[in-house]
Amino acid sequence: MHRKTALVPRCSFQIDLIDNTATTTASISADLGEKMMSMTAEDIFDITCTKRQSLSLTHVHEMLSNKVFAIQLRKSSWASSNTTHATLSILSYTEKQHTPQITTDRTSKKIKPLEISEVQVMATTTAVGSSDGPPKFKPPTPSKKV
Numbered sequence: 001m002h003r004k005t006a007l008v009p010r011c012s013f014q015i016d017l018i019d020n021t022a023t024t025t026a027s028i029s030a031d032l033g034e035k036m037m038s039m040t041a042e043d044i045f046d047i048t049c050t051k052r053q054s055l056s057l058t059h060v061h062e063m064l065s066n067k068v069f070a071i072q073l074r075k076s077s078w079a080s081s082n083t084t085h086a087t088l089s090i091l092s093y094t095e096k097q098h099t100p101q102i103t104t105d106r107t108s109k110k111i112k113p114l115e116i117s118e119v120q121v122m123a124t125t126t127a128v129g130s131s132d133g134p135p136k137f138k139p140p141t142p143s144k145k146v
Contacts, residue, residue, distance in 0.1 A: 011041035015090070017071065026073060026088035036093070038063065068096045 013033035017024050034040050037060045047053050071093045077086040 011044075013037070017088075024088060026071075026090050028090040032090060032093065036064070069093045070096050 011030035011033070013028045013030075014025055015028050015033070015036075017026055028036065030041050037057075039060065044055060048055050072091045074089045074091050075086055076089065077084055079085070
């Protein structure tokens with residue numbers, strides 16, 4: 001007996017979250033990722049699969065480089081072969097007003113550290129695939145900004 005399954009196209013983006021202590025990678029859904037990057041999954045598919053061109057994220061990096069976001073994350077973890085794996089997923093985000101702290105005392109070197117939820121976001125990779133299989137394409141990953 002064979003069962004037919006309809007494949008549902010899925011899209012997610014991998015994004016580097018950067019604060020003043022570290023960088024980590026999180027997944028973001030198509031809707032949130034498209035909104036953040038001002039680029040649709042259909043546009044990405046057209047560039048990489050239809051036109052067979054490399055996906056340049058330079059404009060996305062420039063657009064996001066000085067922005068600060070408050071991000072709600074979900075951590076998922078699972079174990080296999082004595083190893084625990086964990087992933088982070090972005091559930092929601094809001095852009096925060098980035099106001100540098102101004103000090104009039106020249107000897108003062110204190111700078112307000114970023115809160116854990118305040119991060120800069122940089123798109124690094126993109127993948128589109130079905131929920132039951134490997135991604136259909138994976139454009140090249142641009143170099144990470146450290």
